Amino acid sequence: MRKDPVGTRAWVEATGGILRPEERLSFIGQWLISGMQELPAELLGRMGWKGSDLVSPAPAEPTVTQGAIERADAECSQMVPAFLQDHSHRSYLWAMLLAAHDRIPTAEIDEELLYVCCLLHDLGLSRTHPSLVGEKCFTMVGARVLREIATDAGWEEDRIRRGEEAITLHVNPRVITGQGLEAHLLTKATQLDAIGIGTWRVSPENQREVFAQYRRSHDQKGGFSALLSFSHHVPGSRARTYRYLGSRWWFYFAR
DSSP states (O other), X not given: OOOOOTTSXXXXXXXXXXXOHHHHHHHHHHHHHHHHHHHHHHHHHHTTOOOOOXXXXXXXXXXXXXXXXXHHXXXXXXXXXXXXXXHHHHHHHHHXXXXXHTTOOGGGSOHHHHHHHHHHTTGGGSTTSOTTSSOSSTHHHHHHHHHHHHHHTTOOHHHHHHHHHHHHHTTSSOOXXXXXXXHHHHHHHHHHHHHOTXXXXXXXXXXXXXXXXXXXXXXXXXXXXXXXXXXXXXXXXXXXXXXXXXXXXXXXHOO
């Protein structure tokens, strides 16, 4: 019997976001491999390595003020704690800068889809949404809201599915481009903003530009740790697994 890959929309719906024993081992292995791949550059960066010299044009958010973007903005603006709002907006800016660093042509990115995913990806962590009432995995809250918004905006089913996949996959430690370009960029961008992974890929000038638009809140580090606490997530979930792996410290030591 075919099993859907961990983190996909179909997997979350089929399992409630609970890792089977063999999936938990694979998930931890993926986390270890991903960490080992990033560790050398991260250590060099923290020791003063200059990192990226590529200065990209100052990133800007989509200017469309109607349809899916308008409604996603409205949902994001109501998220509590407030640092989630700025985290969501910065995630889009980081995603576009990471794409530029990796030489991904802008024409290949569905910027509207990526932006909406960035604004909704952590909706299930917000205190304004019943994140775990009927949903064992918080990512399904954002995925379901995206479907509602996108359907009303007239998006095609394939595009809606790609958005749902991006949101449910972003908790995985590694999402390759083959799983969706927007999903890949969302995952890399949220990791960068939450715990600093990949900061070296963005030039200091571009980092200043991002923080000039959305300054990092002083309570973000402790806030993320609290949102990923045991009380918020069921045993066997990806978030709970990260907690066992010491996630409470990742945010405190993030850049």
